[in-house]
Amino acid sequence: MRAPVRLPAAPRRWSIARGLPDGLSPLRLLAFASAVVLLAAGCRHSGAAVLRKQTRLMMDTYVTIQATGPAQTADKAIEAAFGRLEEISHKFNFLDSTSPVHAFNVNNAPITDPELVKVVQAAVAVSAASGGAFDITVRPLVELWGFYGDHPAVPSQRAIDSCLRMVGYKNLVVEPGRVTKLRPDVTIDLGGIAKGYALDEAARVLRAAGIDSALIDLGGDVFAIGRKGNQNWKVGIRNPRKDGVIGVAAVSNLAVVTSGDYERFFFGPDSVRYCHIIDPATGWPPRGLISTTVVMRDPLTAQGWSKVLFIRGTDALPLIEKTGGIEAILITDSMRAICTPGLVSAMDTTRLNGVTNSAGR
């Protein structure tokens, strides 16, 4: 007996090669599919990584933090980083009468705060390595030149000589957990190196909050965490004499810190530009360079090394080579760029606008 033949169900009406139900044209289907794809693309980002950015005025400058991550995570991380920066801003501000640095300067109170001791230690280490080119005890000279006040002016050589006696990192006694001084008139300004510490701490807070891609810009001192998508973060280096940048460094997990004669300066009666960076050895602003930028892993000491280069000029290039891990670009007063080989490879040299380039080593 033959098995019963199962008859196919009555065919439905199809519009094309039995592929589409009746009433659904290919165009309609295409449009519908496109709409679904677009909708899906739009919804896809609800929990995906986005770039969040916030700018605030703090630490006597403006601070911008960009962080990549889920929106809520990134926002919380940025908020936490700003909170940490506020704490550091207070603690390191020698002008704040309640800060330990003020107490050290005015009342000779020893510094025992572990954070401050750590930063002073780092500063003194750069001083020792650079033969005193960078020195946090330069404060009386900066004050004498009027850069803390309203009307900076060229002081007399006699006043400079008198002030130089109060300057010298060797007057600081750095012991485990404690900083004291040999002379009561020795005072410190941690301004520059505090920004480096702040970068380091903000980066630590962001990482602890789960962020592995961020860019912290603390008034031009920049630290890059990870990469921006599949590319390194790009940091422009300001042209010291006109609007725009002289080049762009592509960096990841590196600090980019610049010192220049164009942020705080005045023209003397001799029409010479005098900037706020003072050579602790001479008591005068250095000549020859108008901008120095360092690129290195440790943001804490980057500002120190940037100032060492600004003060010592090309003479300091062998020193940073010996120290290792520091790349630099120096701009001379004739707008010539001197770039260390490592930075040349990390720089978009096609953007070296308005300067001529030459190898540093």
Next chain:
Amino acid sequence: MNRNLCRVTVLDLLLIAGLLGLPGWALIVSWRAAREQPVAYIYENNRLLGAYQLDRDQLIAIGDKARPDMKIEIKGGAIRVAESDCPKGVCKQAGWVRTPGRSIVCVPNKVLIELRGERKGYDAESY
């Protein structure tokens, strides 16, 4: 051949126009934004005072109208602090600024001028 194959209704046309038009519109908007001059965002004490196109020359007073703390000038696609009662005048020394990403800060007056727009190939500026 089934005529349903090529039957296009008004709804189809509207849907297609919408799907093609939206991305096109988005492209045109982003292209125009890229061509536009940067916008200056002016903050006082971390509070946004306003956003100003740089294509319209104007003088913006900050503070008391009768006796402003600062006067910010926009001229020829650039912005500067023209007058400020701050002691050091660092903000005035910044001069004219026109590049997206650049900022002028007046710490005593707690004023920040930030230029936003298409930054030419970098995420931050070291200075």
